[in-house]
Amino acid sequence: MSDLCAGSGVPEAGWPAPSAEADQRWFQTVFQEHYAGLCTYVDRLVGSPAASEDVVQDLFVAVWERRAEWRARGKTLAPVLYISARNRAFNALKRRRVEDRSQLLLGVDDRAPGDTDDVLRSGELKLAIDRAVDALPEQCRRIFMLSRRDGLTYTQIASTLGLSVKTVETQMGRALKAMRARLSVHMTTLAALFILRVLG
Numbered sequence: 001m002s003d004l005c006a007g008s009g010v011p012e013a014g015w016p017a018p019s020a021e022a023d024q025r026w027f028q029t030v031f032q033e034h035y036a037g038l039c040t041y042v043d044r045l046v047g048s049p050a051a052s053e054d055v056v057q058d059l060f061v062a063v064w065e066r067r068a069e070w071r072a073r074g075k076t077l078a079p080v081l082y083i084s085a086r087n088r089a090f091n092a093l094k095r096r097r098v099e100d101r102s103q104l105l106l107g108v109d110d111r112a113p114g115d116t117d118d119v120l121r122s123g124e125l126k127l128a129i130d131r132a133v134d135a136l137p138e139q140c141r142r143i144f145m146l147s148r149r150d151g152l153t154y155t156q157i158a159s160t161l162g163l164s165v166k167t168v169e170t171q172m173g174r175a176l177k178a179m180r181a182r183l184s185v186h187m188t189t190l191a192a193l194f195i196l197r198v199l200g
Helices: 021-046 049-065 067-071 074-106 116-134 138-148 154-161 165-186 189-199
Strands: none
Touching: 021 049, 021 067, 021 074, 049 067, 049 074, 116 138, 116 165, 138 154, 138 165, 154 165
């Protein structure tokens, strides 16, 4: 991966080769003019130089793939680039939160594997969580998964399912109450307190 905000040229590895000289010149100009600024902007949003570069490079891949549409934007190209970068940054943050939450729920960390009891407890906890989710009523389960797995806000969930925000809030409250009741049966007091805090 190239250095963050190097802006010295179009990255080579993994990038599609332009098929027309005019497209290549346009793309390289846009890349050199905006890559560094976009990296800096996204880094302020996600707080990770490596993640910022990934977001911006993915954006430029998308720009190349739909270059005719992007070229047609003319003077509006720059602001639209930054809006798109912001949206992609927020999506990256959502994915990171979901991944972090999943690791917390499953007791996963980067340390060396623990003893057999630790592994068994982790597996039992995952099974308890899966069963608790499966036991939720259908609408509760869908709303819970959209919130906890996909990282959507209540407003986004309401729009996705055609519900009111109030209905989403009510269903999430019911889901969390049911999850607390089921999970507290399967875990020690300390583990239950930990998992219930994560669940809200």
